[in-house]
Amino acid sequence: MSGPGRLITFFTERRIVLGIVGAVLIALIMTVIGLKLYDLDDVSRLDVSLPNREDIRSSEGGNEVQKFDSTGLLDEKAIADFQALFKKNRTALDTLGKFDGDALNSDSLQIGPNE
Amino acid sequence: MKRVVPVIAVLLVVLVAPLVRAEGSLSDAQLNAIRTNCVNAQINLQHVQASDKLTRINRGYRYEALLKLMTSFNSRVVENKINAPELITIASDYQKTWELFRSEYSEYDDAMTTLIQMDCKNEPTTFNDRLVLLRDKRASLNGKVSKFDGLLDSYQSGVDVIKQGVQE
Structure with missing residues (x-):
C-alpha cells in the first residue's frame, strides 16, 4: 500500500x-x-x-435585590419609594472605606517620615 | 554632527533626571529605615490590599445599585414627560466616573501587588518611588469617591425638585 x-x-x-x-x-x-x-x-x-x-x-455587603421599575406613573409615592432605595444605598456607602491616604503614609507603614 | 550632540544631551537629561531626583530625594537615614522595615511594611500593605478589595467590592455593589436606580428613574421621568435634562447628565457623568473608578482601581491593585512582591531590601529607592506612585493612585481613587458623593448629592437635589413639582 x-x-x-x-x-x-x-x-x-x-x-x-x-x-x-x-x-x-x-x-x-x-x-x-x-x-x-x-x-x-x-x-x-x-x-x-x-x-x-x-x-x-x-x-x-448585603445582596438584597433593590428594584425600581423603569416604567409607570411617577407620582408622589413612586418618588418616595425611589428616595428610600436611594437613601438606603447612600447610607451603606457612608459606612465603607474611602481610600483615604492614612493607610499608606510612612507612619502607618513604619518606614520613616512621609515623602 | 552639530545637531546630534544637543539631541543626545537632551535625551540623556530626560532619561537620567528621574533617577537623579529619586536618589536625591531620600537621605541615608530614610533609605536605612526602608531597608530595615520594608518587609513589615509589605505585610501591612497586604492587609491594606485585602481591606481595599473588600471596600472595592462593597462600593462597587452600591455604586452599581445606585446607577440602576438612576437609570430606571430617568426612564420614568422621560415616560412621564417631566423636563429634567440635568438628571440625564448626572447619570451619564456617574457612569463615566464608575468606569474610571473601575479601571483606576485595577491599576492601583496591580501597583500594590508589584510593591508587595518586590525585593525592597535591595531596592529601597525603587520601593519608595513605587510607594509614592501608589499614594497618588490611592489619592485619585479617593477623589473618585468624592466625585460620586457630589454627583449623588446633585441627583438627590434634582429628585427633590421633581417631587416638589409633583406635589404642587
Missing part, C-alpha cells in the same frame, strides 16, 4: 479515538482562552468565590 493510502487507513481505523482527542484539545484551548480573559478583566481580582477569600465572603 502507498504512503498516503496507509495514512488514510490509519486515520479511518482510529477516527473515533482521534475525534475524542481532538475534542479534548479544543476544550483545553477554549478553557485556556477563557481563563486568560477572566484574568485580564477585573473580574478575577473581585471574585469572592476564590479559595483564599473567605474573609471577604463573610463580610461582604
Whole structure:
C-alpha cells in the first residue's frame, strides 16, 4: 500500500479515538482562552468565590435585590419609594472605606517620615 | 554632527533626571529605615490590599445599585414627560466616573501587588518611588469617591425638585 493510502487507513481505523482527542484539545484551548480573559478583566481580582477569600465572603455587603421599575406613573409615592432605595444605598456607602491616604503614609507603614 | 550632540544631551537629561531626583530625594537615614522595615511594611500593605478589595467590592455593589436606580428613574421621568435634562447628565457623568473608578482601581491593585512582591531590601529607592506612585493612585481613587458623593448629592437635589413639582 502507498504512503498516503496507509495514512488514510490509519486515520479511518482510529477516527473515533482521534475525534475524542481532538475534542479534548479544543476544550483545553477554549478553557485556556477563557481563563486568560477572566484574568485580564477585573473580574478575577473581585471574585469572592476564590479559595483564599473567605474573609471577604463573610463580610461582604448585603445582596438584597433593590428594584425600581423603569416604567409607570411617577407620582408622589413612586418618588418616595425611589428616595428610600436611594437613601438606603447612600447610607451603606457612608459606612465603607474611602481610600483615604492614612493607610499608606510612612507612619502607618513604619518606614520613616512621609515623602 | 552639530545637531546630534544637543539631541543626545537632551535625551540623556530626560532619561537620567528621574533617577537623579529619586536618589536625591531620600537621605541615608530614610533609605536605612526602608531597608530595615520594608518587609513589615509589605505585610501591612497586604492587609491594606485585602481591606481595599473588600471596600472595592462593597462600593462597587452600591455604586452599581445606585446607577440602576438612576437609570430606571430617568426612564420614568422621560415616560412621564417631566423636563429634567440635568438628571440625564448626572447619570451619564456617574457612569463615566464608575468606569474610571473601575479601571483606576485595577491599576492601583496591580501597583500594590508589584510593591508587595518586590525585593525592597535591595531596592529601597525603587520601593519608595513605587510607594509614592501608589499614594497618588490611592489619592485619585479617593477623589473618585468624592466625585460620586457630589454627583449623588446633585441627583438627590434634582429628585427633590421633581417631587416638589409633583406635589404642587
